[in-house]
Structure formats: C-alpha cells, structure tokens
Amino acid sequence: MQKQTHLPVELIQQSLQQAVKNISHIILGKQRQIQLALTCLLANGHLLIEDMPGVGKTTLALAIAKTFGLDFQRVQFTSDLLPADVLGISIYDIESRQFNFHSGPVFTQVLLADEINRSTPKTQSALLEAMEEHQVTQDGTTRPLPKPFFVIATQNPTEQVGTFPLPESQLDRFLMRIEIGYPDQNAERELLKGTDRRQAIRQIASVLDASELIELQRAVDEVHVSKAIVDYLLALIRSSRLSPWFSSGLSPRAGLALQKCAQAWALLHGRDHVLPEDVQQVIPSVAAHRLQINPDNQHESIDELIIKLIKQVPV
Amino acid sequence: MTRFDYIAKDPVSWVILSLALVLMPHAPRLPAWTLFVIPLLFLWRLAAIKKPQRLPRKWLLFIIVILSSFAMLVHYGTLFGKTAGTAILAVLLAVKLLESRKRRDYMLLIALSFFIIVTNFLFSQDIPTLAFMLITVVILVMSLIYINQESAPLKLRQRFKMSLTIVLQALPMMLVMFILFPRISGPLWQLPDDAHTARSGLSDTMSPGNIAQLINSNDIAFRVKFENQQPSQNQLYWRAHVLWYFDGRSWEQGKLNPNPDPVLETFNAPVEYTVTLEPHFKKWLFALDMPGEAPVKSHYNNNYLLRADKKITSLYQYQATSFLNYRAGNILSPWEESAGLKLPVHQNPRTVALGRQWRKQFNQPVDIVAHALKQFNQQNYVYTLRPPLTPGHDSVDQFLFNTRRGFCEHYAGSFAVLMRAAGIPTRIILGYQGGAFNPLNDVLTVRQSDAHAWTEVWLENQGWVRIDPTAAIAPSRIEQNLNAALPKNETRPLHMHLDMGVLKQLRFYWELMDNNWNQWVIAYDPELQQEFLSSLLNKKINFADIVYLLVFTLTIVTLAIAVMILKPFQRTTSDPTQLAYEQFCRKLARSGICREPCEGPVDFSLRAMQAHPQQKDSIKLISRIYINLRFRSSNNKKQLEKLRHLIRKLKL
Numbered sequence: 001m002q003k004q005t006h007l008p009v010e011l012i013q014q015s016l017q018q019a020v021k022n023i024s025h026i027i028l029g030k031q032r033q034i035q036l037a038l039t040c041l042l043a044n045g046h047l048l049i050e051d052m053p054g055v056g057k058t059t060l061a062l063a064i065a066k067t068f069g070l071d072f073q074r075v076q077f078t079s080d081l082l083p084a085d086v087l088g089i090s091i092y093d094i095e096s097r098q099f100n101f102h103s104g105p106v107f108t109q110v111l112l113a114d115e116i117n118r119s120t121p122k123t124q125s126a127l128l129e130a131m132e133e134h135q136v137t138q139d140g141t142t143r144p145l146p147k148p149f150f151v152i153a154t155q156n157p158t159e160q161v162g163t164f165p166l167p168e169s170q171l172d173r174f175l176m177r178i179e180i181g182y183p184d185q186n187a188e189r190e191l192l193k194g195t196d197r198r199q200a201i202r203q204i205a206s207v208l209d210a211s212e213l214i215e216l217q218r219a220v221d222e223v224h225v226s227k228a229i230v231d232y233l234l235a236l237i238r239s240s241r242l243s244p245w246f247s248s249g250l251s252p253r254a255g256l257a258l259q260k261c262a263q264a265w266a267l268l269h270g271r272d273h274v275l276p277e278d279v280q281q282v283i284p285s286v287a288a289h290r291l292q293i294n295p296d297n298q299h300e301s302i303d304e305l306i307i308k309l310i311k312q313v314p315v
Numbered sequence: 316m317t318r319f320d321y322i323a324k325d326p327v328s329w330v331i332l333s334l335a336l337v338l339m340p341h342a343p344r345l346p347a348w349t350l351f352v353i354p355l356l357f358l359w360r361l362a363a364i365k366k367p368q369r370l371p372r373k374w375l376l377f378i379i380v381i382l383s384s385f386a387m388l389v390h391y392g393t394l395f396g397k398t399a400g401t402a403i404l405a406v407l408l409a410v411k412l413l414e415s416r417k418r419r420d421y422m423l424l425i426a427l428s429f430f431i432i433v434t435n436f437l438f439s440q441d442i443p444t445l446a447f448m449l450i451t452v453v454i455l456v457m458s459l460i461y462i463n464q465e466s467a468p469l470k471l472r473q474r475f476k477m478s479l480t481i482v483l484q485a486l487p488m489m490l491v492m493f494i495l496f497p498r499i500s501g502p503l504w505q506l507p508d509d510a511h512t513a514r515s516g517l518s519d520t521m522s523p524g525n526i527a528q529l530i531n532s533n534d535i536a537f538r539v540k541f542e543n544q545q546p547s548q549n550q551l552y553w554r555a556h557v558l559w560y561f562d563g564r565s566w567e568q569g570k571l572n573p574n575p576d577p578v579l580e581t582f583n584a585p586v587e588y589t590v591t592l593e594p595h596f597k598k599w600l601f602a603l604d605m606p607g608e609a610p611v612k613s614h615y616n617n618n619y620l621l622r623a624d625k626k627i628t629s630l631y632q633y634q635a636t637s638f639l640n641y642r643a644g645n646i647l648s649p650w651e652e653s654a655g656l657k658l659p660v661h662q663n664p665r666t667v668a669l670g671r672q673w674r675k676q677f678n679q680p681v682d683i684v685a686h687a688l689k690q691f692n693q694q695n696y697v698y699t700l701r702p703p704l705t706p707g708h709d710s711v712d713q714f715l716f717n718t719r720r721g722f723c724e725h726y727a728g729s730f731a732v733l734m735r736a737a738g739i740p741t742r743i744i745l746g747y748q749g750g751a752f753n754p755l756n757d758v759l760t761v762r763q764s765d766a767h768a769w770t771e772v773w774l775e776n777q778g779w780v781r782i783d784p785t786a787a788i789a790p791s792r793i794e795q796n797l798n799a800a801l802p803k804n805e806t807r808p809l810h811m812h813l814d815m816g817v818l819k820q821l822r823f824y825w826e827l828m829d830n831n832w833n834q835w836v837i838a839y840d841p842e843l844q845q846e847f848l849s850s851l852l853n854k855k856i857n858f859a860d861i862v863y864l865l866v867f868t869l870t871i872v873t874l875a876i877a878v879m880i881l882k883p884f885q886r887t888t889s890d891p892t893q894l895a896y897e898q899f900c901r902k903l904a905r906s907g908i909c910r911e912p913c914e915g916p917v918d919f920s921l922r923a924m925q926a927h928p929q930q931k932d933s934i935k936l937i938s939r940i941y942i943n944l945r946f947r948s949s950n951n952k953k954q955l956e957k958l959r960h961l962i963r964k965l966k967l
Contacts, residue, residue: 226946228890273947276915314912 012219013270018207019067020268026063026200027056027180029187035268036178036285037064037152042264044217045175045257046131046151048116048289053156055180061112061152062201068213069206070109071146077119079162083126086113087136101138106130109146109210113153117163124166127151128173148213168292175257176282177289216267223263224273232276233259235313236283240291243312245305247292254290261286276315283310326462327364327412330421331357333458334412336451337428338405340435340444345402346390352383356409363413371413379410401434421462428455442832453478484880487872495848495865497858498841516595517766519556521745522565523710527700527722530797532763533810535593536747537601538830539759542587546603548749549793550639552769552781553601553761555746557618559654561735563662563708566728566743572617574648578778579605579619585636591833592631598623601746601761603637604781610635618742619643630837645778647740655740655773663711663732670736680739680774687733688787691726695719698726698789698800700807723792726784727768740773744781749796755827764797764810891955892944899937899962906967916942927967937961 016038023034037060040047049057058074065072075086088104105111106127113127130136131151135144153174156163171177183191194200208216233255241249250258259274261282266274287309288302300308335357342350356379363369371379383406384394391399408427415421432448432455456478460469469477516536518525560569585607592600600613600621609615610633613623621635644651658667677683697720705713711729714721721729727743734741748767750759769783786793792800798811839847848856848864856864900910900919908926910919920938924931940958944951 224947228893228945273942275917275942275946277917280913280915311911311913315915 009267009270009272012216012267015208015212016216016268022067022204022207023060023063025204027060028190028194029183030056030060030180033178033180034060035265036176036282039261039264039268039282040176040178040285041068041148041150041213042216042220042267043175043257043260044148044220045260046153046173048153048155048171048174048177049180050155050157050177051180055182057152057154057180058112058114059198059201060180061110061154062198063204064150064152065110066201066204067207068110069209070148070150070213072110072112073105073108074112074114075105076114077116077123079118079120079164081119081123083123086123086127087130087138090139099139101141101143103143104136106136107143107145109148109150111149111151113151115156116153117155117165119164121164121167124164124170127153128170131173148210148217168290171289172251172253174289176261176285178285220260220264220267222272223266225259225263226273229262229274229276229279230259232279232313232315233262236279236309239313240287240309243309244296245294245300245308247294250287250290254287258283258286280310326418326421326458327360327415329458329461330412330415330424331361333425333428333451333455334408336454337431338408340439340447341401341405341431344398344438345405346387348386349383349402349406353405353409356413360412360415367416370416373414376410376414380407383410397434397437401431401437404431404434418462422459425455425459425462440837442829449482453482456481484876487876488869491865491868491872493836493839494844495861495868497861497865498839498844516763517555517599517745517747519558519599519745520565520567521558521724521728521743521768523702523705523714523721523725523728526724526745526766526768527702529766530700530764531808533808534763536595536761536763536765537590537592538833539591539750539761540589540757541759542589543584544586545752545757545759546586546639548795549786550603551747551749551759552604552744552767552783553747553750553765554604554606554620554744555599555601556744557620557771558743558745559657561657561659561728561732563659564710566731569654572654573650574617574644577615577617577619578644578646579607579638580642580645580778581607581638582640582642583638585638587634587636589632589634591830591838592627592633594628594630596626596628598626600627600633600635602635603639605638605641605643607636607638630833632834632838642778644773645776647773651773652740655742656735656738658732658735659708662708664709665712666715666729666732667736669715670733673733674737680737680772683737683739684734684772684774684782687730688782688784691730691784691787696721696726696788697802698722698785698792699805700801701805723785724768726788727770730782730784731770734770734772742771742779744769744771748783748793751796753823753826753830755823756830758826758830760826760830764808890945892941892958895955895959895962896941896945898959899941899965902962902965902967916945930965930967933961933965937965 019038020031020034023038024031027034037047037049041064049060051057061074062072064070075081084104086104086106088102088107090099090101092098093100116124116127130145131149134147134149135142137143155166182188236258237250237255240246243249258279262274262278265278265282266272269278271278284303284306287306291302291306293300293302293305338345338353345353359369359371384403387394387399387403387406391402393399394403404427408424408431411420411424411427415424429452432451435444435448453475457474460474460477516532516534517529556568557572558566558568559572560567586603588603590601600610600623602621605619606615606621609621612625613621613633616622623631623633647655673683673686677686699720700722702714702721702725703718705711705718705725707713711732714725715729715733731741731743745766745768747761747765748769749765750761752759767785769781769785771779772782773779783793789800798807801807844861845856848861896916903910903923906927908923914922916938920934923934927934937958940954940961944954944958
C-alpha cells in the first residue's frame with residue numbers, strides 16, 4: 001500500500017478558509033469562483049478568467065495577491081503591446097557603457113494580464129513562454145522569475161471586436177479557466193451599499209505569505225490519489241476521447257492537470273485524499289477550455305457536455 | 316461521398332480472394348473453359364482497381380453472360396441441375412464482380428459466396444470439405460468486415476480475430492441446428508438426374524482386365540464393424556454378384572435365376588456386423604459369404620445376394636448376418652444345371668478339350684477341382700496386375716496356354732471354363748476380398764482395390780462350394796492382401812507405396828476419425844435423430860417435440876451468447892470495499908434512495924442522510940469508513956469488517 005500522508009490538514013484548512021473569507025469580503029457572493037482560483041494557485045498553475053468587463057476580474061486578482069502577501073503587477077494588453085513591454089528590455093547605459101536589463105512587469109509574483117486576447121499573438125506567446133518555463137530569456141541571458149509565480153489572465157469573450165483568440169495550444173498552458181458571472185441580487189445589493197472595492201482591498205490584511213504558499217503548493221502533491229481515483233480519472237479521460245460530442249478528447253497533460261487540481265481542491269477542503277467529488281468539482285474548469293465541441297453538436301454548450309460526460313462515467 | 320457510401324480502400328482484392336477460395340473446390344467439376352474465363356474476369360477486375368474506366372460496359376457483360384450460358388447449355392445440355400447449376404453460378408459470380416463498384420455490390424457478392432459454399436456439400440460431405448469450408452467462411456466474414464469498416468481500417472490480425480469470434484459464436488447455433496433441426500428422409504431437395512455421376516467401382520460384368528483396373532482406386536467401398544467375432548482374413552469374401560453367362564470373353568449375370576427360395580443350411584452361429592456403404596448409385600448390398608437374412612429395406616435374391624429396395628445415393632448403413640459354415644443349394648435346379656454348364660460353342664477349344672479330358676481321367680468332381688488348382692499352383696503361372704492382352708474370343712486359351720500371366724479375373728474365368736467343360740456346374744462370384752482392419756477401432760475398411768473374383772462349383776452333397784483359384788496361385792492375396800501377393804518387381808499403384816510405416820499409422824487415425832464422422836454426422840438421419848433424442852430425454856419423441864426442443868434450445872443458446880457478449884452481470888470491481896459499499900447502495904436503493912452511477916460517496920451520503928435522518932449517524936460512519944478504505948488507501952481488515960458489519964446492521 002502507498003504511504004499514508006501526514007498532512008496537517010486541519011491547520012491548512014483553517015488558514016485557507018481564512019484566505020477564502022478574506023477574498024469573499026471583496027468579491028461578494030462568489031465563494032466557488034474564489035475557491036477555484038485558490039485551487040489553481042495551490043496547484044501551481046495559471047488562471048484564465050473569461051468574462052465580461054466589470055464583473056470583478058481585476059479585483060479578484062488583486063485580492064488574491066494581497067491575501068497571500070505577494071507582489072502584484074498588472075499589464076493591460078492592447079493590440080500595440082510588444083513582448084519587451086511585458087518581459088523587460090536591455091537599454092544601453094552611457095555611463096557604465098553597457099546594456100542594462102530593465103525588467104518588465106512579468107518579474108513579479110502575481111501578474112494580472114488583463115484582456116490578454118486583445119494583444120497580438122506575438123506578445124501573447126512571449127508571456128505564455130514565461131508562464132511555462134518560469135523564466136525569461138532575453139539577449140542570451142536567462143533570468144528566473146520570482147517564486148511563486150502566478151499569472152491571472154483575463155479574457156473578454158472572443159466574439160468582441162478587435163481580439164486575437166488564444167489558440168488551443170496556448171489555452172492548454174492555463175491550468176484552469178473560470179467564469180465569474182454576475183453577482184446575485186443580495187450580493188449586488190451589498191456591493192452597491194458598500195465602500196469602494198479598491199479601497200477595501202487596501203484595507204484587507206494578508207493571511208499567508210509567499211513561503212507559506214510554496215509550502216502549501218508542495219503539500220498539494222502529498223494529497224493521496226488512490227487507485228480508485230486514478231481509475232476514475234482514466235475512465236473520464238477515455239470517455240472524453242471516445243465521446244462523439246468532442247472532436248478531440250483530453251490530452252495527457254489535461255489528465256495531469258485534472259489530477260493536480262483535484263488534489264488542490266481536496267486540500268482546500270481539508271482532506272489529505274482525493275474524492276470523486278473533488279474531480280467532479282474541478283473538471284469543468286480544467287477541461288472546458290481544452291475540449292473542442294464536435295461541429296455536429298453545436299447546440300449544446302461545453303459546460304453542459306462536461307456535465308453529461310461526468311454523468312456518463314460511473315464512479 | 317456520404318459516410319455510408321464509404322468503402323475501405325480497395326476491397327476488390329479481398330473479395331476476389333474470397334471468391335477464389337469459394338470456387339476452388341468446384342474447379343475440378345467445372346468445364347475446362349471456365350477455368351480460363353473465371354480467372355480472366357478476376358484479373359480484369361483487378362486491373363480496373365485504379366482505373367475504373369477499364370471496367371466493361373453493361374452490354375459487354377450482357378454478351379459475356381449470354382455466351383457463357385450458351386456454352387454451358389452446349390456442355391451440359393441443360394442450365395439446371397447440380398453440376399450445371401453451380402457452374403453457371405460460378406461464372407455469374409465472376410461477371411457480377413466486374414460490375415461491382417459500391418459496397419452494396421460487394422455485400423451481394425459475399426452473400427452469394429455463402430450460398431456457393433453450401434453447394435459444395437452437394438458434392439462432398441467429408442471432413443476436409445467441412446474444414447476447408449469453415450476456413451472459407453472465416454475469410455468471407457473477414458471480407459465483410461473489411462467492406463463495412465469505416466474510417467479506421469482494422470489490421471489484418473484484428474479482422475481475423477473478429478471474424479473468428481463471429482464464426483465461433485455461430486458454432487453453438489450450428490450444433491443445435493444440426494442435432495435438433497427436423498430431419499426429412501431423403502435429400503432435402505430433389506437432386507437432379509445428373510447427381511449420379513459415374514465413378515469407378517465394381518461393375519456387374521467381368522472381362523479380362525476390368526478388375527485389375529479397379530486396383531488403382533484407393534476409394535473406400537464400405538466399412539464394417541463386427542459385433543461379436545472377427546472372421547479371419549481368408550474368410551472375408553464379400554459377395555456382390557453371381558455371373559452365370561459366358562460369351563467367350565466376358566462373364567455376365569445373364570437371365571435371372573428362377574430358382575425359388577435358395578436353401579441355406581447353417582452349421583454355426585452367425586457373424587453379425589454393421590456395414591456403412593459409400594454411395595455407389597446401385598442397389599447392391601455387400602455381405603460375407605453366406606448372408607443369413609435380408610436387412611431392413613432390402614431383399615434376398617436367388618443367388619444368395621442382397622439387394623436394397625432403392626439405389627444407394629448417400630452413405631447407407633445396414634446390419635447383416637452371415638454364416639461362415641454353410642451348405643448352400645444342396646439340390647441343383649434344372650435351370651442352374653444348364654446355366655452352370657453352358658459354354659459358347661467353338662470358342663476356347665483347347666481349354667474345353669482339356670476340361671473334357673479331365674472328366675474322363677477322374678471319377679470324382681472333387682478330384683477334378685483339386686487337379687485344376689494343382690495345375691495353377693505347380694505350373695508356371697504368374698499373378699500380376701499387368702497381364703499381357705488376350706484379345707478375341709479365345710482369350711481363355713491364350714491365357715491358359717500362352718501368356719500364363721493374369722489377375723484374379725483370368726484365373727476365376729479360366730477355372731470356370733475348365734470346370735464347365737469337365738461337367739461341373741460353375742459360376743463366377745464378383746465382390747471384394749479382404750479389407751484392412753483399423754487397430755484403433757477394429758473397423759474393417761474395404762476399398763475398391765480389394766475387388767476380387769472367385770468361383771463357386773456345385774458338388775454332390777456339398778451344394779455350391781466356394782473355390783478361389785487365385786488362392787492357389789497367390790495364397791498371400793487371400794491370407795494378407797494384394798500388396799503381399801504381387802511379385803516383388805511389379806510396379807504397384809501409388810496408394811500401396813503409401814501404405815507403410817508412419818503413413819499407415821496416420822491413415823489408421825484418419826480412418827478412425829472419418830468413420831466416426833460417417834457414423835455420427837453423415838448418417839444422422841430421421842431415425843438416428845429420433846433415437847438419439849429419445850434416449851437423451853428418456854421418452855418417445857415426435858415431430859412437434861423436436862420443433863419445440865429446437866425453438867427452446869435456440870432461445871437458450873441465443874440468450875447465453877447475448878449474455879456473453881453484453882456482460883450485463885459483470886462485476887465492475889473486485890475490491891471488497893467497493894463490493895460492501897455496493898451492498899450498502901442496494902440497501903438504500905430499496906428504500907428509494909438510488910445512487911447515480913456518477914455520484915460520489917459524500918454527495919450520496921448527504922442525500923441519504925437527508926432521506927433517513929434517524930439513521931444519519933450510521934450512514935455518515937459507513938461513508939467515512941468507506942472513503943477511508945477506498946480513497947485513503949488504508950487496507951485495513953478490521954475497518955472492512957466494521958464496514959460490513961455496519962452495513963449489515965443498517966435498518967432503513
């Protein structure tokens with residue numbers, strides 16, 4: 001039998017609950033989205049938020065950075081943004097007679113890449129490379145990015161004018177994609193009554209720090225994935241590949257992502273082992289941007305199809 | 316091209332391979348010109364794979380059909396019947412191939428091929444045919460799979476496996492149908508006249524050379540299983556014909572012996588045996604000297620011969636009894652006396668003269684017989700398969716005084732002429748002598764090469780006595796077999812060379828199998844079916860019972876195969892924890908809380924607790940232990956026991 005994990009799960013859960021609560025003060029009525037975002041952070045992946053402007057994407061990113069006591073940078077992606085604007089640039093210094101590297105906004109712990117689909121593919125790919133490699137290579141010098149490094153990219157729905165939709169291969173770099181959606185009535189009432197959100201962010205205290213976050217990220221790998229869960233994951237992946245609803249199934253990388261997110265979700269909920277429910281909770285966010293709907297099946301949304309996929313595979 | 320019109324690339328070569336295999340067993344029976352035409356048409360289709368414009372136009376195909384039908388008509392005189400029918404079918408199959416382009420066409424061709432496979436059994440029903448046909452069916456199913464596969468073609472091995480699976484799944488069905496399908500006496504459909512094709516076998520006349528010719532045939536004439544005792548080799552005289560009439564060269568049956576009720580006195584218990592006769596399209600039944608009484612559906616004639624009521628057109632089995640110690644026809648009828656002494660005038664004068672001289676020389680007919688046999692034995696006579704020709708009407712003279720080399724018909728014939736000239740009534744008996752016992756199942760196999768001719772002479776107080784002149788010249792022919800009797804330097808037929816050592820052993824095994832096949836499969840007729848099923852069910856079976864039984868068994872077999880394929884009861888897991896948990900789920904399901912297959916344990920327990928608040932704690936505990944065991948990887952026996960215990964105790 002595999003080794004028993006001895007994670008201080010209760011302690012971890014307490015601090016994570018605190019973090020969720022902290023962010024919930026800022027983003028009202030979006031508990032689940034916050035949990036998913038933290039899951040993504042714990043799983044050491046990058047997050048893509050896709051929604052209309054003004055639903056609190058930026059606020060969420062800011063709140064996360066603040067709660068975990070992380071450096072925060074924000075880049076507004078526009079169509080004329082160049083890779084150097086993100087990564088940094090070497091400038092010739094006349095006094096020292098050499099090129100000095102001026103690091104770009106990517107050298108931070110939390111990077112908000114706002115409206116990433118509005119920039120050109122060239123700039124997008126520069127960022128995505130940095131995300132994948134956790135380092136930036138410029139002028140032959142490789143510079144590591146700080147740890148932890150967490151990119152939250154936001155994307156407006158691609159139907160809008162003047163956007164460059166991310167290709168599938170690059171979507172795959174994001175561990176999760178979530179939608180925030182409009183708040184419900186009560187939350188919206190609170191929102192209108194309350195103070196300015198940006199003001200509130202300044203007021204919230206950090207619950208954890210960067211080193212603690214790295215600890216937590218390590219703890220995610222310790223969460224036990226039983227043989228039964230591996231079988232379940234395999235069945236889900238296989239089913240997605242055989243299903244006529246999708247033109248292509250989940251990739252092996254998607255399988256790994258699913259497992260890791262399920263582990264993070266379990267940890268977030270104070271467990272040292274993964275349950276089928278954990279997988280079911282995270283799979284819409286992990287799989288939706290990786291699956292292509294079969295052209296014959298356009299009348300159903302990807303989320304509906306994923307629910308159908310879950311229903312189809314016995315636990 | 317729509318999805319359903321898609322055919323795998325190049326199915327033609329596969330279809331051609333299947334068709335060739337299907338037609339192969341028919342090849343020896345087809346007219347020679349079709350053996351050129353059919354491969355030619357196949358090649359034409361192959362050449363048109365890449366360039367469909369090379370395919371012939373409709374009118375050309377029409378002409379080919381008309382021409383070949385006309386040629387068939389000329390060749391066979393009819394377009395119907397077993398041989399002509401299959402031949403025309405074979406040609407039409409090849410023509411159809413030339414206009415096949417779509418999947419539907421190929422499906423049709425393959426369906427037709429299945430039918431042609433069946434027609435093979437009109438000609439032969441032995442094991443090699445069956446084996447070859449089964450292989451062909453597997454290949455045909457492979458072609459069907461090939462034609463029907465969409466986008467991703469299966470590999471050859473996968474197709475083979477799939478086809479084999481399909482055919483194997485059909486086997487139980489085949490067995491049930493074979494055993495239970497109501498049998499109709501006689502062939503299923505009326506075979507046309509050409510069904511009785513000529514084949515080499517014993518004839519009912521004897522002239523120099525015609526038995527020696529038969530020796531080349533290794534075909535089986537019949538098989539015998541003795542019930543109580545096995546006669547020795549030199550007693551195995553299988554009686555088929557009695558020839559009275561001699562024209563100087565050939566012996567024939569002549570007029571029917573009008574002697575009423577042949578008298579047979581017997582001196583010991585009869586030999587009982589079962590004969591399985593290969594079809595020879597005659598009414599003759601073979602029996603040991605002398606048959607006691609006629610088996611069912613046959614009669615006994617005045618020459619102590621057995622004749623069936625109908626022609627033997629398929630494998631035929633009968634039980635016979637024979638007496639090896641007997642006195643037959645003690646009183647010579649006037650007709651027999653005159654027929655048994657008649658000789659053609661002015662023919663074979665030297666032989667006749669010799670016979671007459673013996674008559675004066677000896678007092679007793681017995682002495683004449685003994686003297687004649689002594690002559691054969693002591694003078695320079697040679698027993699050979701290839702005697703010199705003795706043309707003309709004085710052939711006995713030529714043989715007896717000049718060539719002195721002959722086969723059994725020469726010796727039997729000349730002996731009979733000598734005896735008749737000496738005033739002893741004599742007749743020729745045609746039949747088989749000997750046979751080979753298979754040590755594996757004690758079945759005696761008699762082949763065409765065992766054909767033999769001998770004589771019967773009528774002696775005062777002894778009746779008709781069997782005298783085999785061959786035994787005087789070559790005793791080993793009678794004591795052992797022909798092979799042993801032939802001179803060392805004589806060339807033998809091929810089958811005699813093969814009859815030694817390992818090959819002989821192998822042949823025994825093969826014959827054992829073949830015999831069982833004949834006994835149980837070919838001979839499975841309405842009577843045997845009735846008998847078999849009655850003994851199986853221990854009651855008398857009628858036609859309706861057989862039909863019920865067939866429907867019932869087919870249903871059972873179909874269901875069994877369906878269960879095997881669909882596996883509805885297959886357990887998804889062997890994990891004891893999961894099995895216990897499934898028990899728990901079933902318990903809850905009975906109370907109306909049914910776990911969805913995709914529902915996780917926590918979600919389910921929440922639902923269950925809501926439905927059964929009074930059992931909240933135990934449901935919670937069960938779920939927790941289950942989760943611990945299954946998802947936290949603790950393989951704890953105690954916990955498992957506890958889980959089982961809790962589930963058993965749970966009352967809803």
